[in-house]
Amino acid sequence: MIYILIALASFCIMEGITWLTHRFVMHGFLWWLHQDHHQPHPGSFEKNDAFFFIFAIPSWLCIMLGSMNHAYWVVSIGAGITLYGLAYFVVHEIIIHQRFKLFTRSKNRYIKAIRWAHKMHHKHLDKHKGESFGMLIVAKKYWDKVREDESLQQNNQ
Numbered sequence: 001m002i003y004i005l006i007a008l009a010s011f012c013i014m015e016g017i018t019w020l021t022h023r024f025v026m027h028g029f030l031w032w033l034h035q036d037h038h039q040p041h042p043g044s045f046e047k048n049d050a051f052f053f054i055f056a057i058p059s060w061l062c063i064m065l066g067s068m069n070h071a072y073w074v075v076s077i078g079a080g081i082t083l084y085g086l087a088y089f090v091v092h093e094i095i096i097h098q099r100f101k102l103f104t105r106s107k108n109r110y111i112k113a114i115r116w117a118h119k120m121h122h123k124h125l126d127k128h129k130g131e132s133f134g135m136l137i138v139a140k141k142y143w144d145k146v147r148e149d150e151s152l153q154q155n156n157q
Helices: 001-030 030-036 049-069 073-097 109-122 140-155
Strands: none
Touching: 001 030, 001 073, 030 049, 049 073, 073 109, 109 140
16 A cells, blocks of 8 residues: 555656756756757657656666565655656647547546646747646646636637
């Protein structure tokens, strides 16, 4: 049971780590890797996809070294990071950017809110003056925008 709690705590902590990394690393000294994600380009792969491997390294190390040393709490941390990576793939690649055509017309408020937050993040084409650097936690102003859009839509019917 403790290992499941450690994995869940690691998953939750990853949202903060993701925000910090996105804000200060991806929009900082590694902008050269992240830049093509903010600007139109041909093809479906981006230099930004390298972050998949960068983030996979700590997870892999925790699982491998934890297993080798029978430190299962470390394996649990790696599992939490891996679960967050899976959530990131589903939310960012499938739901938001629709690299795979699923959830294209969702009426779910959460999906609408994360899409709007990400759209506001991408309105900035350079590394400065960004907003909405997280992934799973959506700021209140984006929820409010979705509710406002739904109200306008209901009033127009």
